[in-house]
Amino acid sequence: MGGYQVQAEPVLLAGLIEACRAAITANSDHLCALDRAIGDGDHGTNMQRGCEAVSAEEVTVSSLPLPEALERIGLTLVMSIGGAAGPLYGTLLMEMGRELRKSDREQDFSLALKQAIDAVARRGRSNAGDKTLLDVLYPVQDALAQHSPLTDIVRRAELSARLTGAMKAMRGRASYLGDRSIGHVDPGASSCALLTTAICRYLEEHRPE
Secondary structure, three states, X not given: OOOOOOOOOHHHHHHHHHHHHHXXXXXXHHHHXXXXXXXXXXXXXXXXXXXXHHXXXXXXXXXXXXXXXXXXXXXXXXXXXXXXXXXXXXXXXXXXXXXXXXXXXXXXXXHHHHXXXXXXXXXXXXXXXXXXXXXXXXXXXXXXXXXXXXXXXXXXXXXXHHHHHHOOOOOOHHHHHHHHHOOOOOHHHHHHHHHXXXXXXXXXXXXXX
């Protein structure tokens, strides 16, 4: 991430999977409450199901090289998360894996992330400002590209999610509400911030001496 090289030891990857699962599980009800305001009300449940499916494959996934591990996790999310979140999160991780696999040298993680986020935008036919998880992903990628400290990336992700509350939804079920979607934080942006925070905090705690 940012200045971090594209490597992942099995124990580190397994720990990241568990950190993400725990963060989503602890906030599942909150995510569902956010989604009830502008959607189907099941985003937390769907995300929890996806994280548990990935966790069930933790031993296999964590033994793979990072590109293959990301592709495997992405495919698992596509198959296990309902609604739009599965294809979007799945696309993000699968495209990251493909981008990392393309390079013969160690590639800056932020470059692969940028390509993957652009793929998510194409898949969802959305852009930054449309009140989606892109409104967290793009700022996070920008922070990574600037080699920002992990604590700053966390603050950027959390602030970006909160800022979606002032936006009008332009995509998905929430877009049917029009101006009534304003005043509600986007659940996808919120889950994205939660996952970013979980990853950054785990990496901070397990930074090599």
